[in-house]
Each structure stands twice: as C-alpha cells, then as structure tokens.
Amino acid sequence: MKHIAESTVRRLSRYLRFLEGEEELGAETISSDDLATLGGTTSAQVRKDLSFFGSFGTRGRGYSVPALARRIREILGLEREWRVVIVGAGRVGAALAQYRGFRERRFNVVAAYDADPARIGTSLNGIVVRDQRTLDADLQALNPGIVLIAVPPEAAQPIVDRVARAGVRGILNFAPTALRVPDGVVVRSVDMALELEILAYALTAAK
Amino acid sequence: MKHIAESTVRRLSRYLRFLEGEEELGAETISSDDLATLGGTTSAQVRKDLSFFGSFGTRGRGYSVPALARRIREILGLEREWRVVIVGAGRVGAALAQYRGFRERRFNVVAAYDADPARIGTSLNGIVVRDQRTLDADLQALNPGIVLIAVPPEAAQPIVDRVARAGVRGILNFAPTALRVPDGVVVRSVDMALELEILAYALTAAK
C-alpha cells in the first residue's frame, strides 16, 4: 500500500474517538462535515483521509457510525489486543502502568521493570515490578508487541538495544533522548519538555 | 515575522539539546552536518531551519556552539523562567509536578490543584496540592505563563474555560480530548494513547 502520512493516521485516530462517542449516543450515520467539526478540520480533509483506505460512505447520507468505527479500528490495527511492557517504574512509568486510557484502547500492560531494588517487588495496580536483569529472558515469554521506555535518558539506549534484540518491533519512548534502532523497529518519542518548549515558542513569537 | 512551521520549531528544540551536550563536552564549533547527524536529519535542513531566524554561522567553520545555543534559547523563548501551574494531581499530574526535565529547562511548577479532598493538602515534592475551587482567584497572583491540564477528559474543558478566562495564554493538555479555546490562547495536546495507536498502525501496516 501507498505510504500514508502520519498526520492522516493521527486524524483517523481522532475520528475514531468521536465515532465511539457518537456510537454511545446512538447515532447511526455521520457526515464528513460533522466529523470535521468535531475534529477541528475540514470535511474535504476527512473524506481525503478516508479515501486512502477505500470508500465507506453513502452519497447523500454520510457514513454508518458503527461500520466506520469498525473499519478505522481495523485500519489502525486496534481490533487485536496489544501486549505492552513498561521499562522504568519511576513516576512516569508508574503513571503509564496505571493509565486508564491504555486499557480502554486494549493496550494491556503485562509487566513492568526497574533497576532500583527499592522498587522491585512493589505493585502498580496489580502489576508487580520485576528486576530489569530478567528483562531479556522474560521478553521471550511475554512477547509484547510494544515496549514503553520510561527510564532516565542515559539509560534509554541500552534498554532499547536489548529490547530490539529480543525481537520487539514497536517502542514508545518517554525519555528525552534520541534513539537508534535497527531497521524494522519503529520508535516514537513523547518528549514532554519539548512540547512545553514548542508552546513557549508559540507564546513568545506571537507578538 | 513570517510564520514558522511547527516541524522547524521542534527540530530547533532538538538541536538545542545536542548543542548543550556538545557544550558540556567543551566543543567550540559544530557544523550543520554534525548537528544533522545527531538529530537524524540533513545538513540542508539544519541550515534552512536556522536561516529563518538569521545567519549565525561562519562559512568554512560552522557554528559557535555556545553562541548558537544561546540564540536558539532566545528564539524559543527559553531565556526567561516560565511559571507553570498543574491542574489535576492524579498519577499523571503528580508525575508532571515532579518531572526533572521541566526544572532543567526552567519550567517551574509553582502550584498544583485537584478537586479530590483526599489529595488536597498532600505534597508533591514540596508543592502542596490546593483546592481546585480556589484556582480562579489564585491564578491572578500566581500569574503562570502556562497551565498543564491533567484531569479526566470530561473535566478538561471547564478547567480550560476557567484558566483562559483568568488570562492564561498557554495550555498543555494531557487529557485525551479536544479542547476549544478563545483566540489568542495556544493549546497543545499530548495524548499518550493516541501515540500508541499511531505506533500500532505503523506495526500493522508495515507488512
């Protein structure tokens, strides 16, 4: 398939949120214009985004809410459950381990790791923090689709190397550092300080 | 000034990280090519990014590390201190309140708020959680440049309305919901589940 822009995927994911909201309210159909209003974009953009994957609407009516929701879930790969392992059980790791938004989307945190003896053995919402030294061996059995990195920046790269070597292909990194990975492994980074800096720029420049 | 793309600002912020690293190592100059390698982009991109703001390099030599770092800090608005207020002292809010990366970049968390009586009065790393009902009055005195939203999604919009009414112009939202704000107020959202979904798509589509 043709390459799809990240901006498109990001919007699809947002459309899905709104569709699920509408679904609960019992809406049967929705127009590209309604979706656009909810998502802060334009109806042409909505239709273009969807058109990359086929045509699911009915002219004159709009889209079937449940059918479109199902189709977007399928496109995004959200019909399956995702097993997620968290490395780093500090405050950020702990918050992630217990984050409600993940469970709701069927991202299941199956284990958490830390290197600090004081944290090993403690429980995060039913998940017992394990010793990071057992990570490599455990990954075989746990077989997670995605690993979340929530360790200090200087510890991140070695963890990523180990995780990639164990065959994990998806990494979501919360450490504020650039990461190198082998081909075939996908990393995304969430850098909270960087987001604040972009905001600072917007506030500073808007004069 | 001409409008600058967000992608450019994001890269500037990353360049700054590398520059600070190089600065500590005692490097005096750096070429666009070195910066590109560190940041995973191209030298032409680096030079183009910088060129929007002036020309700081020396042909044949490269850029002075400390001078460029200073200039980027100035561009991004990081020379000043930013006062930050956090609303929502659950696990995410608590993690943010104590996040080391913010302090390092001179984003100072000056207060945290919550609506839950069980949390009010507890201390997060020296910051005592206050009652959300006093938020509006307190904002006058605190006068934060930025407010972080870390409340449940359904509570976010009312908080944003209150915060915007109090004159705050920058909001960083961690609640997984779209927010409306008046003109002149800048919102950015960090949606952790959405990042996981984009990752899920990348893993699903790459076949």
Added chain:
DNA sequence: CTAATCTTGTGAAATGATTCACAAGCCCCG
C-alpha cells in the same frame, strides 16, 4: 600570496499535504 578545502546561506526544484470544486450517486418527498 595563492590554491585547495570547508562549510554556510539561499534561490530553485522537487516532493508532500491540504484545499477546492464538481460530477456522480443516493435519499426523500410528492
């Protein structure tokens, strides 16, 4: 001082993303 070597800064070209605009299809009403 000259020549060879670097590396910047920047128009121009190429590529990518969004918006426009409209034909085509579907629904509903009479």
Added chain:
DNA sequence: CGGGGCTTGTGAATCATTTCACAAGATTAG
C-alpha cells in the same frame, strides 16, 4: 417515478516543506 437536495469521492490546484545545488565567504597549508 421524477426532481430537488444532500453528501461522497476524487482529480486538479494551491500551499507548505524538504531537498538540491552552488556561489560566496572563510580557513588552512604551502
């Protein structure tokens, strides 16, 4: 069953971003 009113799907046009390519300035070696 025909006409009016919606709304999709999609090429074409526009707008934005990245990459290319090279002249010009600076440094270094001889």
